[in-house]
Amino acid sequence: MRKQLKFALWPALVVIALVGVLSIFYTGPKYTGKTWFETEDFNWQLESIYEDVSVNVLNRIDPEEAKEKLIVTQQEIDDYRFQYGTLAEQLDNIERQYRTRIAEAKENKNETLLLALVKERDNKLEDIQENFNNDEYVERKIRKEKERQLTGYLELQKENYSRGFAVAYDFVDTETGERFTKGDVSDPAAFKKVYNEVNGYFRADSLPDGANYNTQTMEYASDDHIVLSEENLQQVKNPVRKLSGTLIISKAALAGGELQQRVHDFNLQKILLYSFWILTVLAIIALLTVVKFKKDWVIGTKEAVKYSRLKIDLRIVLLLLSAAILFVYLQSVAFNLPHELYPYSLGRYASNIMIFTIFGYLPAGFTAFQFVSLTETLKQSRDVEALMKDSYAAGLLRNVNELFSNRTIGVQLFSLLIIFFLAGIGFVGMFFAPELAVIYAFCVVFVALPALFLFVRRGAYLNRILSATDAMAAGHLTQEIPVKGKSPLAKHARNLNNLRDGVRISTNEQAKSERLKTELITNVSHDLRTPLTSIITYTDLLKDETLSAEERAKYVAVLDQKSQRLKTLIEDLFEVSKMASGNLELVKQHVDLNQLMQQAFAEHAEDFSDANLDVRISLPEVPVYALVDGQKLWRVLDNLLINALKYSLPGTRVYVSLQKTANQARFTMKNIAKYEIGGNTDELFERFKRGDESRQTEGSGLGLAIAQSIVELHGGRMDVEVDGDLFKVTIDIAVG
Incomplete structure (x- = not known):
């Protein structure tokens, strides 16, 4: 409580002391x-x-x-x-x-x-x-x-x-x-x-x-x-x-008369001025002794804690403002002190006390409070630069910088602000100088009104864009935002349309991915369960001790076949996963693609003959060398040939060709499918996806997925085209 009383008295003593000292310089020579x-x-x-x-x-x-x-x-x-x-x-x-x-x-x-x-x-x-x-x-x-x-x-x-x-x-x-x-x-x-x-x-x-x-x-x-x-x-x-x-x-x-009154007023003002100087000395003594300022009057108080939450630049502005008000008040009172002290009336004294409180006492106390709080904050702060970056001024500079990051928008907004500001000044000035009304009317018609029209039009266009954006955020992706002109808003509308298209495509892809994921789980479950069921069944049959040696051998052969089938399926699945994750390493060598194709077809020549398929091969007469992993690329060709054997219509021809251009080799294989192929060829590359939806053929359903992954790991491209029953695969590989 004692601290509060001292801090309440301190500003009054400071103002009295400062006014008295300044008045000695301002009015002392005129009265002393x-x-x-x-x-x-x-x-x-x-x-x-x-x-x-x-x-x-x-x-x-x-x-x-x-x-x-x-x-x-x-x-x-x-x-x-x-x-x-x-x-x-x-x-x-x-x-x-x-x-x-x-x-x-x-x-x-x-x-x-x-x-x-x-x-x-x-x-x-x-x-x-x-x-x-x-x-x-x-x-x-x-x-x-x-x-x-x-x-x-x-x-x-x-x-x-x-x-x-x-x-x-x-x-x-x-x-x-x-x-x-x-x-x-x-x-x-x-x-x-x-x-x-x-x-x-x-x-x-x-x-x-x-x-x-x-x-x-x-x-x-x-x-x-x-x-x-x-x-x-x-x-x-x-x-x-x-x-x-x-x-x-x-x-x-x-x-008597006016002269006597003037001499009396002067002598009274001189006495009051001397009295105030005595009060000034007493105030200075008190400030140096019993009411000596201490920082703990401010530090730790609730007011100081609340004040410290303000941003640093606002605190500096408030400090300068209160100090400026105090300075102006001190100057004014010190210069006119004899007249201020003169006993005109009680009302005049009451007015002076109120002015002293508002413009002297409060600014003095607030200035001291702010100065101590601000200096303490700067002393305790380990990162003054962070305080400045968090200030309103720094935020304003950042906003201005961001405003002009798109120079067109920044210049337009700044120009509109200047035009409307000058229009307001011109409107007020017209009342003081009516002869400027003609010039003002000209500026309004040819500058202010066009600027207002532009502002309203751009504002309406911005609202339309915001409404369309809200619709997009709600999931309505069918409405396209109108693109008008070449303004930044038109560019923004165009970008939002592109974003809308991207979101729509992404949504469709996500739906497709969910559907394929469901099918993948279903197909994996089916393809793993089929051989596993056979293995369990024949294992139970082998437990019968009454089986003959011939029946036992027959069951063991079935178990071996189903086990190999399960092994192949799991190995293919792991291989596709490794390729998708990028963990598969390639051992690249210069391989003759011409020779590699001949070896692959020689491996399956008898199979094509048994399947009643006529293979027509078109190969270049010179070697076609490419830096590839021969084993992995052979796997691609093997998978494609096996795919053709399974799905080609018997009695038809299979066309295979290899062509070389300036910097790449193109492998093409075409055949007539014996099953109806769906229209979406992209899904044929998905895992466990088969061309025969009835799933009557043997295989893992991973052939094309494995082939595409290997080609992409080589930096190549694999495309599938379907034209009716015509199935065409094209592979492009860089050569050199």
């Missing part, structure tokens, strides 16, 4: 050891007194003489004459102004009003015509108005003079010897100044220096086109007079 007569405020008041005395007494302009000096130029005459347009335009304007009113007077039969309106109209028409016919007529009117304005201006100077401080002076014109006195300059003086050759003469001007003449005389102008200008006043001013003498403000003048 000074009287009100040494302040800038008094000097400004004195200059005003000098000016008023000069204009109204020492070098007063004579109104009658000044009027004689006024000049009316031809330009002023022309400006006055054409201020409402040409002669015809002005006459027509007067006629229109009175036409309705004269008509109403006639209709109401008001003769008195009618005569007055007609006379008034005719006088104005006559005046306008005279303006255009007689320069002297116009000059007299302008001069009369200028004289009236000059008189008003001089009266204004007298009025200002009557409101000044009471001063006494005794001046003598150094050239004419004319003497000007007011009061007694020998009276005890609160302020005194002597003018002579040594100290400098008093220079009395008939016009105030730097006065805004037009502003002062506008209230006397009856016509906007006739204004007593600075140039007119320069025409009537008197030469500057040099005077010697003395000017004082007597001590008696301090006994």
Whole structure:
């Protein structure tokens, strides 16, 4: 609890100390050891007194003489004459102004009003015509108005003079010897100044220096086109007079009135300022002793833990913001401290306390709290770079970088942002400068509206793409996203369509894979169970001791046949698995494919003859060498020949050929199938898949799968084509 009280008191003491120290530099030189007569405020008041005395007494302009000096130029005459347009335009304007009113007077039969309106109209028409016919007529009117304005201006100077401080002076014109006195300059003086050759003469001007003449005389102008200008006043001013003498403000003048109040206010402000400096010293002593800041006021508190969860850049921004608010407040208060301390009213004090709390006390406490928390975080952090990467600024930079990763989208979005931002500025600026409305309308029609149209169109297209994407995510893959133009969105739509096609193909392949997997399990179970059932059956039969030797030998032969069948099936299955996993090693050598084919067909020549199949072989006359594993490639040819023996229609021909191109050899085998082949030839390469769905032939159903795997391991390609009952296998192998 004691820590909390100290931390609550600390910001107030810090603000008081800082304001006091700064005020010593800002306001100390203006108040320390000074009287009100040494302040800038008094000097400004004195200059005003000098000016008023000069204009109204020492070098007063004579109104009658000044009027004689006024000049009316031809330009002023022309400006006055054409201020409402040409002669015809002005006459027509007067006629229109009175036409309705004269008509109403006639209709109401008001003769008195009618005569007055007609006379008034005719006088104005006559005046306008005279303006255009007689320069002297116009000059007299302008001069009369200028004289009236000059008189008003001089009266204004007298009025200002009557409101000044009471001063006494005794001046003598150094050239004419004319003497000007007011009061007694020998009276005890609160302020005194002597003018002579040594100290400098008093220079009395008939016009105030730097006065805004037009502003002062506008209230006397009856016509906007006739204004007593600075140039007119320069025409009537008197030469500057040099005077010697003395000017004082007597001590008696301090006994009452505005002067007494100003001196009293200054002295009170000085006392309050000295008092505040004493408070500043006490605050500094307290800050160095009993209320000395300690980090444990902040570290470990619930507020510090919550604050530490903010990202590092946000914490830095908040720290700088609170410090900036505090700095501005300190500068403002320290510069105006005497006026802030002056006892205007309780409401003013309440307002100052509220401002002190909001802009001084709270920012000081929050700045200290943030600084300690931030420095502690940086000390304890082992990876400051990670903190910076996790900041909002780093995230923004990453997002900007990703935005411009597709430069077209980035540039378009940035351009739209700039266009709409400038459109908003232009809309506001149009109210301050209506003449820019035409330019703004042009920019809106030809820049902002096309950009808005583009933005809306792209937004609608993006929504259509998102809707189609949602449909794809829900599994609806039939609807194609429309591709419009060559924009990045169109490219994205095209990619989504490609993805849709890929997903659809993948889905079909997955369904096919599931179906083939089911068939594989069924076929494996069937092909393994058939010989295994026979083995179990004949094993049980051999247990009969009454069997004859001939029957026993017959059963053993069946067992041997079924065991070999089971062994072959398992070996083929393991071989396909090894090929699929890539664990099968190839021993490559340069092999003559021509000779390899001849050996393979020689092995099965008798089988083809027994199957009543006529084999037609077409081989090149020269050797065809390829870097292959001869044993494995022989297995491919053997499997294909066995496949042809099993599935070819008896009495038909089997065509086999080997051709060599520039860099590859092509093996082709065609035969007529004795069973109907399904339309999907890709499934013939699947394990345990047979061309005869009735499964009446012997074999593992792995022949084509093994052959394709071996060919692919050699970097070749194996294709199967079916045209009705024509079955064709093509193998391409690289040669060299």
